[in-house]
Structure formats: structure tokens, C-alpha cells
Amino acid sequence: MMGLSQWSPSHILPAIRQQIRTAAQITSIHAVTSIRTTPPSKQHTIEEANKRKQLLDRPGLFGIKRGMMTWFTPQGEQHAATVIEVDSVEILGHKTREQWGYDANIVGTIDKLKNVAQPQLKMFEEAGTAPKFKFGEFRVRDGSGLIPVGTELKADYFAVGQLVDIKGITKGKGFAGVMKRWDFKGGRASHGVSKAHRKPGATGGNQNPGRVFPGKKMAGRMGGKNSTDFNKEVLHTDADAGILIVKGCIPGPNKSIVRVADAIKLYGKRIGQT
Structure with a gap:
């Protein structure tokens, strides 16, 4: 056997190397050659937003919702219609x-x-x-x-038979329950149901998931938001009286101001856009 004095670094190093595990080596950032890349285009600029939007060739106009009426066509057809004043x-x-x-x-x-x-x-x-x-x-x-x-x-800015989009603010309904706000079915009228006929039921679970997910349809304030009705047919225009009649109903209460413009889905498409 060798004495302690006979051990040398050449005998110790191989033994140490056998006990050390190999590990991944990370290249220093200073050893990587820096390359200047072109900055990406900003998608939130006005120019890029205009390219993504389906803009019309001409502007729309403001109108005042005056109420609904029954409109009869020359063929005898009956339609619900809305009267819009152009003032x-x-x-x-x-x-x-x-x-x-x-x-x-x-x-x-x-x-x-x-x-x-x-x-x-x-x-x-x-x-x-x-x-x-x-x-x-x-x-x-x-x-x-x-x-x-x-x-x-004037009202004859739109032609009879043309399709238009009408944007307005819906009627404010205040705080509404889930049956009125989201068309929930509700609970049963009898057979064990006690004071829970119009309640939404379970929403979060006990342990799994144990919470209510964001965006859950629940009771809350209803109405008073922007809404757009697309492709409304123009039934009648009167430039002198300032009357524009469209087929069907439109958002907002009577006397509210709405935006009337050409139908974006029909007239807003660009070349090469599907």
C-alpha cells in the first residue's frame, strides 16, 4: 500500500473525475454574435387597422327613431317597419x-x-x-x-330596396335576472322547488372547480349597450318630409339617435376579400 506521502495529484484527479456528473453547459451571451434584425410591424397602428377594416366608399347619416308601423307592399304583403326621421x-x-x-x-x-x-x-x-x-x-x-x-x-340618400346597417344604443332594462337577460329556463313550478323558480341554479361547484369562471351568465344590468342590426331593407324614402322607413325593428327606444349606413357585408368588401 502507498503511504499518505506517496499520493500525488495525478492519483487524486482521476478519482475525482469519476464522481463528478456531467452537466449541461450554457453558452455565455457574450460569445454569441449580435445580429440586428428588422423590427416587426406594429399591428395596432391606424394604418394597419384601416387595412383590416371593411370601410365603405361613402359615409352614412344620423337618424331619429320615431316608432314602428305596419307597411303594406303593392302585392298585399304585410311587414313590421320602423320610421326614422332625417333632420x-x-x-x-x-x-x-x-x-x-x-x-x-x-x-x-x-x-x-x-x-x-x-x-x-x-x-x-x-x-x-x-x-x-x-x-x-x-x-x-x-x-x-x-x-x-x-x-x-336627405332621406333619399338611400334607395328603396337597398340594404343598410343601423347602429344604436339598446333600451336600458336595469338590473335583470337570468331568465330575462339570458333566456334561462328557470326552475320547476312545483314538485320540490321552494322559492327558486327563477334562479339560475348552481354556478361554481363545491370543490371542482370550486369557483365561478369569468364570463358566467348571471344576473346583472341589461341593455344600454351599442348594438348593430345588419342588412335592413329600405322600404320607403321621402326627402321633403325627411322620412326613412326600414323593414323590421332597430335597436334603441323612440326618439333615440341611430347611425344609418350602407350594409357593410354587401358594400364593404374589398378586392380579393372574401
């Missing part, structure tokens, strides 16, 4: 792509005779129109859809 709708200004990143017409409706904000008076003076109670913008596909300032849009 003093005029072009107040433009938003151009060079300044704002998109093209839009600023449209106003309903003459306002008092309590007009001072910053808004300049826009009305430049347009040469009376102050408006309601105004907003309608985006268009390009600059060819910009209508001259001061132009009045």
Missing part, C-alpha cells in the same frame, strides 16, 4: 389621412339654438351650418368618399 343632416368637416391617419366625414344632425360650446362654434362657422345637437364621424375607404362641407344629406 338637418349636414357635413361639418373632414378628417384626412395625412393629418389623422384615416379619411372620415364629420356629420351633424338636429339644429341646436343655445348652449353651444365655444370650441365647437369655430367648426360650425367654417362649415357654414347651424350648430348641431349631435355630430360624429363616419370613416370612408379613401379620399374619394369625402363629401364637400356644408352638403345636406
Whole structure:
């Protein structure tokens, strides 16, 4: 046997190497050559958003919902219809792509005779129109859809038989239960049901999953949200009376202001877009 003094590093190192396990080696970031890559295009810019949107060639207009009626066709057919009043709708200004990143017409409706904000008076003076109670913008596909300032849009802006989209704010129903808000069936009327006829039932489970998932249909505030009805047929237009009659019902209560525009699913498609 070797004495302690006879051991040398050459005898110790092989033994140590046998006990050490091999591990993955991580390359230092300083050893990697840096390469400058092109930055990705930002998908949230206005230019990219305009490419994804189905914009129309011309703007829409504002209307006032006046109520529903029964409309009879020359063939004797009976349809439920909604009467929309077009009151003093005029072009107040433009938003151009060079300044704002998109093209839009600023449209106003309903003459306002008092309590007009001072910053808004300049826009009305430049347009040469009376102050408006309601105004907003309608985006268009390009600059060819910009209508001259001061132009009045009447009810015959849309043709009979044309399809239009109508956007409004739905009627506010307040706090509603699940049967009214989500069309739940509810509990049974008898046979063991006690004071739970209109309740939603179990929502979260006891242990699995033991919680209520986000987005669960439950009782809450109903209505008062933006809603769009697509492809409404125009039944009648009267430019002098300012009357536009469309087939079916539209969102919002009577006397509410709605946005009427060409049907986006029919007229908003671009070349090569399905």
C-alpha cells in the first residue's frame, strides 16, 4: 500500500473525475454574435387597422327613431317597419389621412339654438351650418368618399330596396335576472322547488372547480349597450318630409339617435376579400 506521502495529484484527479456528473453547459451571451434584425410591424397602428377594416366608399347619416308601423307592399304583403326621421343632416368637416391617419366625414344632425360650446362654434362657422345637437364621424375607404362641407344629406340618400346597417344604443332594462337577460329556463313550478323558480341554479361547484369562471351568465344590468342590426331593407324614402322607413325593428327606444349606413357585408368588401 502507498503511504499518505506517496499520493500525488495525478492519483487524486482521476478519482475525482469519476464522481463528478456531467452537466449541461450554457453558452455565455457574450460569445454569441449580435445580429440586428428588422423590427416587426406594429399591428395596432391606424394604418394597419384601416387595412383590416371593411370601410365603405361613402359615409352614412344620423337618424331619429320615431316608432314602428305596419307597411303594406303593392302585392298585399304585410311587414313590421320602423320610421326614422332625417333632420338637418349636414357635413361639418373632414378628417384626412395625412393629418389623422384615416379619411372620415364629420356629420351633424338636429339644429341646436343655445348652449353651444365655444370650441365647437369655430367648426360650425367654417362649415357654414347651424350648430348641431349631435355630430360624429363616419370613416370612408379613401379620399374619394369625402363629401364637400356644408352638403345636406336627405332621406333619399338611400334607395328603396337597398340594404343598410343601423347602429344604436339598446333600451336600458336595469338590473335583470337570468331568465330575462339570458333566456334561462328557470326552475320547476312545483314538485320540490321552494322559492327558486327563477334562479339560475348552481354556478361554481363545491370543490371542482370550486369557483365561478369569468364570463358566467348571471344576473346583472341589461341593455344600454351599442348594438348593430345588419342588412335592413329600405322600404320607403321621402326627402321633403325627411322620412326613412326600414323593414323590421332597430335597436334603441323612440326618439333615440341611430347611425344609418350602407350594409357593410354587401358594400364593404374589398378586392380579393372574401
